[in-house]
Structure formats: structure tokens, C-alpha cells
Amino acid sequence: MEEDTEFKKLPVDERCVHKLWKARVDGYEEAANIFREIDDEKSPEWNKFLGLVKKFVVDSNVMAQEKGPVSLCLTRSSPDESHSLNGQNT
Numbered sequence: 322m323e324e325d326t327e328f329k330k331l332p333v334d335e336r337c338v339h340k341l342w343k344a345r346v347d348g349y350e351e352a353a354n355i356f357r358e359i360d361d362e363k364s365p366e367w368n369k370f371l372g373l374v375k376k377f378v379v380d381s382n383v384m385a386q387e388k389g390p391v392s393l394c395l396t397r398s399s400p401d402e403s404h405s406l407n408g409q410n411t
Contacts, residue, residue, distance in 0.1 A: 337373050342382035349377060349388040 328336055328344035333355065336348025352370060359366050377389030 334369050334373060337370075338376065342380070342385045345380060345382070345385045346388045349385065352377075353388075 325341075325343065328339055328341060329347065331339065331344070333348050333351045336344045337352060339345055339348065352373075355366055355370075361367075378386070380386050380389050
């Protein structure tokens with residue numbers, strides 16, 4: 322049982338790409354919380370996740386597939402950042 326929660330000690334970005342689906346779901350949920358708090362598109366937190374958000378929606382596990390798009394939608398809720406995610410420069 323302890324092994325199941327060992328991933329919680331990892332940084333959020335590492336949980337998002339972890340081999341255990343539970344770790345990825347936990348990472349996606351924590352990323353969603355971070356995305357809600359970020360309002361500056363130049364924040365290092367945004368930059369940390371930009372390369373990962375595309376992977377959120379193509380997760381191989383069904384449970385993780387449900388959480389990934391929710392986190393991705395929160396990245397798009399920031400008007401400035403949505404352009405960056407689309408590859409458009411503002």
C-alpha cells in the first residue's frame with residue numbers, strides 16, 4: 322500500500338508522466354490546481370507544463386483520460402496562454 326502512494330513525493334510534472342496511472346491522475350489533478358492559480362503567461366509554472374499538456378489527452382489509461390482533458394481545459398481558460406498552446410504568438 323505504501324508503494325501506491327510513494328509517487329506523491331514526486332514533483333507534479335514528474336507525476337504527470339509517471340508509469341502508474343494513479344500517479345498521472347494525481348499529477349493531472351494537481352496541475353489543474355496550479356493552472357487555476359496562474360495568471361501570468363510568462364510564469365515558470367506554465368512553461369514547466371507546456372510540453373506535457375498535449376500528453377494529458379492521449380493517456381493510455383481510461384481513468385487518466387478523464388482527468389487529463391479537464392486539466393487541459395484549465396490551461397485554455399487563460400486567454401493569454403491559449404494562444405501559446407495553439408502555436409499562435411500574441
